[in-house]
Amino acid sequence: MxxxxxxxxxxxxxxxxxxxxxxxxxxxxxxxxxxxxxxxVTLASRLAASAGLEVGLEVSGVGTLAGVLERVAEQWCLVRAADQDWVVTLAAIRSVSGASPRSVPEAAWSPLARLGRSSVLRRLAEAGERCVLHDTAGGRVDGVPRRVGADFVEVEVGEAGRTVLVAFATLAAVQSRD
Missing domain, CATH: 1.20.5 (Single alpha-helices involved in coiled-coils or other helix-helix interfaces)
Structure with missing residues (x-):
């Protein structure tokens, strides 16, 4: 009908x-x-989605770092730039270019991403790796991390084995030397 x-x-x-x-x-x-x-959404979660990408980081006291973002954790990230590894404190990052438009929620991260900066510095100390510690004001300490305290790292500097304590509060990045 x-x-x-x-x-x-x-x-x-x-x-x-x-x-x-x-x-x-x-x-x-x-x-x-x-x-x-x-x-x-946190900076860390955006960076976690950018793992494996070429990024540019503006880091306080260091300047521009360009390289492949290898790993991201809650407090730090690992960037491979020109055959050197950089452990960068997230709080020292001023800007990021080349990041993924996505984010990865922290609940989906691996347990390794929960490791703090002190874990990375302890591993460097155990390996006796020579590195440069950059602070947010542009200062540098070149030496071998020996021990890691609650809020600082002890670095052996120079031939005489002089000890310098570097506070985590001002630590911007750690650059591999070897």
Missing amino acids: AWENDLFAFLEDLEQQADALYDAERAPELADRSRAEYQQ
Whole structure:
């Protein structure tokens, strides 16, 4: 019957109009919710999604570092730049270029990403690796990390074996020397 087809077409049109109005009313709410959720995204989670990519980092006291982002943890990241490894404190990063538009929530990170800077510095101390510790003011300490305290690292400097303590609060990056 023709009148039934007309009625169903009319009702379908009304339903589509209602769906369009509903979507139009929800669009601002969804945009607000999206912005509110994005404020939960951390620099570390954006960097975690960028692992394996070539990035540029502006680091306080160091300047520009360009290289492949190898690993990311809560407090630090590892960048391989020109045959040198850099352990960079996230708090010292001023800007990042070349990062992925995505993020990886911290709940999805490996347990190794939970290791702090002190774990990395202890590994360098155990290996007796020579490195340069850069602070956020541009200072440098060239030597071998020997022991790691709660908030500092003890570095043996020079031939005489003089000891310098470097505070974590000012540590921007650690550069491999070997």
